[in-house]
Amino acid sequence: xxxxxxxxxxxxxxxxxxxxxxxxxxxxxxxxxxxxxxxxxxxxxxxxxxxxxxxxxxxxxxxxxxxxxxxxxxxxxxxxxxxxxxxxxxxxxxxxxxxxxxxxxxxxxxxxxxxxxxxxxxxxxxxxxxxxxxxxxxxxxxxxxxxxxxxxxxxxxxxxxxxxxxxxxxxxxxxxxxxxxxxxxxxxxxxxxxxxxxxxxxxxxxxxx
Amino acid sequence: xxxxxxxxxxxxxxxxxxxxxxxxxxxxxxxxxxxxxxxxxxxxxxxxxxxxxxxxxxxxxxxxxxxxxxxxxxxxxxxxxxxxxxxxxxxxxxxxxxxxxxxxxxxxxxxxxxxxxxxxxxxxxxxxxxxxxxxxxxxxxxxxxxxxxxxxxxxxxxxxxxxxxxxxxxxxxxxxxxxxxxxxxxxxxxxxxxxxxxxxxxxxxxxx
Numbered sequence: 001x002x003x004x005x006x007x008x009x010x011x012x013x014x015x016x017x018x019x020x021x022x023x024x025x026x027x028x029x030x031x032x033x034x035x036x037x038x039x040x041x042x043x044x045x046x047x048x049x050x051x052x053x054x055x056x057x058x059x060x061x062x063x064x065x066x067x068x069x070x071x072x073x074x075x076x077x078x079x080x081x082x083x084x085x086x087x088x089x090x091x092x093x094x095x096x097x098x099x100x101x102x103x104x105x106x107x108x109x110x111x112x113x114x115x116x117x118x119x120x121x122x123x124x125x126x127x128x129x130x131x132x133x134x135x136x137x138x139x140x141x142x143x144x145x146x147x148x149x150x151x152x153x154x155x156x157x158x159x160x161x162x163x164x165x166x167x168x169x170x171x172x173x174x175x176x177x178x179x180x181x182x183x184x185x186x187x188x189x190x191x192x193x194x195x196x197x198x199x200x201x202x203x204x205x206x207x208x209x
Numbered sequence: 210x211x212x213x214x215x216x217x218x219x220x221x222x223x224x225x226x227x228x229x230x231x232x233x234x235x236x237x238x239x240x241x242x243x244x245x246x247x248x249x250x251x252x253x254x255x256x257x258x259x260x261x262x263x264x265x266x267x268x269x270x271x272x273x274x275x276x277x278x279x280x281x282x283x284x285x286x287x288x289x290x291x292x293x294x295x296x297x298x299x300x301x302x303x304x305x306x307x308x309x310x311x312x313x314x315x316x317x318x319x320x321x322x323x324x325x326x327x328x329x330x331x332x333x334x335x336x337x338x339x340x341x342x343x344x345x346x347x348x349x350x351x352x353x354x355x356x357x358x359x360x361x362x363x364x365x366x367x368x369x370x371x372x373x374x375x376x377x378x379x380x381x382x383x384x385x386x387x388x389x390x391x392x393x394x395x396x397x398x399x400x401x402x403x404x405x406x407x408x409x410x411x412x413x414x415x416x417x
Contacts, residue, residue, distance in 0.1 A: 125408060
């Protein structure tokens with residue numbers, strides 16, 4: 001009897017600690033979207049028309065900050081894809097050694113932000129606690145790029161959210177606890193349409209509650 | 210002759226008795242004591258607006274949260290008798306190095322002393338800067354016992370009693386430099402996202 005009771009106690013302790021861990025660290029995604037609501041994950045660029053990329057976090061948790069980095073890749077282009085206009089640029093014309101997307105603006109949300117999205121990665125903290133409950137998107141960063149080249153010729157670009165060099169891909173809750181169960185989602189720029197959900201990740205989760 | 214001597218003794222006794230009576234009820238820094246509930250060194254993040262850690266929920270190394278380091282002070286007079294209802298505003302905390310900068314009334318005791326002459330310090334301090342070793346001060350006199358084993362840091366890194374751009378610059382310098390305890394608010398031995406979050410949450414704050 002005593003043995004079965006102690007076994008029950010052990011199981012309860014394991015379940016309890018597991019539940020506590022889950023409660024403390026809700027799973028999250030950080031993704032690149034082309035709307036602030038976090039629904040459009042791909043976009044077809046138009047030459048000389050600015051594109052706005054939003055880095056958005058979804059987590060059923062209070063959010064105090066996040067650390068992440070962007071990696072831009074294309075199978076059709078080996079040079080730098082997003083960057084400041086080169087010194088030889090005379091807008092709207094540049095040499096084809098220049099990045100096909102000019103970096104026009106970066107704006108961080110939050111009170112303290114260290115690093116940048118493409119080189120060192122971003123580590124940012126919010127001044128006030130943000131609530132990610134009920135699928136509410138938490139906007140982390142806004143990036144404006146300008147497609148100057150005739151990219152409709154077929155460059156397909158992926159903007160991946162990857163672990164930041166120093167911290168990893170993490171978020172922190174409002175008591176500054178770091179949570180590392182974060183999945184990075186990719187945004188796509190190109191004429192190939194990637195099938196995406198019309199609803200946000202958090203919204204989808206809410207459907208299954 | 211004998212009567213004169215007896216009279217002298219009586220006067221001496223009276224003087225000593227009066228002196229003892231006069232000091233009764235006055236806190237004595239040798240006879241008063243302070244203890245902390247924590248059995249280890251703890252770190253307390255303080256902030257000028259009082260939005261730091263409470264002393265009953267501070268940190269132990271590495272990254273252990275909610276450690277109770279409540280300070281209990283016992284106020285005794287020169288005879289070792291407890292002083293009842295000694296005012297909270299006349300008991301406060303300072304760091305041993307005197308580096309901690311306090312807002313007015315920023316580290317007072319929770320309440321006046323009880324019938325046992327005891328009071329506690331649990332509330333978050335209204336303070337900035339960094340310091341180590343806690344000294345309890347009663348009636349402007351520090352207790353003579355060794356300082357309590359506590360560390361303090363604050364988003365008010367430059368000790369100006371406000372958390373502003375200067376502090377963010379110092380924080381960023383420390384973040385990319387060698388480890389500095391002064392910015393390790395979430396005391397885990399590294400400067401990371403946790404410290405950025407605590408820095409951000411306290412930005413643009415100051416003494417009330």
